[in-house]
Amino acid sequence: xxxxxxxxxxxxxxxxxxxxxxxxxxxxxxxxxxxxxxxxxxxxxxxxxxxxxxxxxxxxxxxxxxxxxxxxxxxxxxxxxxxxxxxxxxxxxxxxxxxxxxxxxxxxxxxxxxxxxxxxxxxxxxxxxxxxxxxxxxxxxxxxxxxxxxxxxxxxxxxxxxxxxxxxxxxxxxxxxxxxxxxxxxxxxxxxxxxxxxxxxxxxxxxxxxxxxxxxxxxxxxxxxxxxxxxxxxxxxxxxxxxxxxxxxxxxxxxxxxxxxxxxxxxxxxxxxxxxxxxxxxxxxxxxxxxxxxxxxxxxxxxxxxxxxxxxxxxxxxxxxxxxxxxxxxxxxxxxxxxxxxxxxxxxxxxxxxxxxxxxxxxxxxxxxxx
Numbered sequence: 001x002x003x004x005x006x007x008x009x010x011x012x013x014x015x016x017x018x019x020x021x022x023x024x025x026x027x028x029x030x031x032x033x034x035x036x037x038x039x040x041x042x043x044x045x046x047x048x049x050x051x052x053x054x055x056x057x058x059x060x061x062x063x064x065x066x067x068x069x070x071x072x073x074x075x076x077x078x079x080x081x082x083x084x085x086x087x088x089x090x091x092x093x094x095x096x097x098x099x100x101x102x103x104x105x106x107x108x109x110x111x112x113x114x115x116x117x118x119x120x121x122x123x124x125x126x127x128x129x130x131x132x133x134x135x136x137x138x139x140x141x142x143x144x145x146x147x148x149x150x151x152x153x154x155x156x157x158x159x160x161x162x163x164x165x166x167x168x169x170x171x172x173x174x175x176x177x178x179x180x181x182x183x184x185x186x187x188x189x190x191x192x193x194x195x196x197x198x199x200x201x202x203x204x205x206x207x208x209x210x211x212x213x214x215x216x217x218x219x220x221x222x223x224x225x226x227x228x229x230x231x232x233x234x235x236x237x238x239x240x241x242x243x244x245x246x247x248x249x250x251x252x253x254x255x256x257x258x259x260x261x262x263x264x265x266x267x268x269x270x271x272x273x274x275x276x277x278x279x280x281x282x283x284x285x286x287x288x289x290x291x292x293x294x295x296x297x298x299x300x301x302x303x304x305x306x307x308x309x310x311x312x313x314x315x316x317x318x319x320x321x322x323x324x325x326x327x328x329x330x331x332x333x334x335x336x337x338x339x340x341x342x343x344x345x346x347x348x349x350x351x352x353x354x355x356x357x358x359x360x361x362x363x364x365x366x367x368x369x370x371x
Contacts, residue, residue, distance in 0.1 A: 030090070040058045187264065192223075
């Protein structure tokens, strides 16, 4: 085999796993391929993102996948999509010739649907575990109400301070994006050729000690950097997945724009409009002395409508793949190398997901009891 071999997801920095079924491509537990277009993806089983392979041996691996797909009996197929599970445990997704909406709905419906199922399972487990803590505290005579206020305050603080992504700025310096920065980051319209840019809130340094007590900085990214880093951040924003109808609405939005790149320009304009509307509403609240907020968070990456958040993630991923397939594989290779570098020190981004729904319900119960 020639060329580098990568083992880490571009988006969540988790190991992609290995397989013994495809000698030409032993990475991943689920591979998706399109023989006609010459595309091969490794599907991350943690975040369900599709990692496009930049390997020079892609065609050999695709041919091997096709042979194994045809040889196995444990498969289901339509005219356009096929799914096969090999005896070695590797899953193969064969892409035929679907219309773009059909392919997008299938690909992202599977991706966001699996995330949502995992989030529900984690939430149920987290609720059960936290419920035992509450019951145990009550049995021991501990004040549950007062304890919950303290617990929720600590949880909210942790949620804001946790690391969501580690990337490098345009000068190669390490920067860290925390949970609170997703409410300060946004896509905005520009006069550049792409028509949009990413305004990124962050702190300097990758480790918590290097950025402790440092003020938040802002960085404007355009072009490849905006697409790549924007896609990584939206994977964090959408970590709980989405319902089938929300995914379909997101696909429809991209179709209305005609192209992923065009959709990102449209999304930037919508984000700007939401920000302006939020600023007007905030000014009114300030006038009535009902808010002390310094600025609105409307239009930020975290505060976009649900279907729009999914659509932005879809568009950034497809735009990155299009650029890679047009000969910019050096950019994709650099992204893989960065993912491998970050993976060694990445925080666990999925632990809090198990408790968020339970915490939300408890906060509402406490609020109602105090009225």
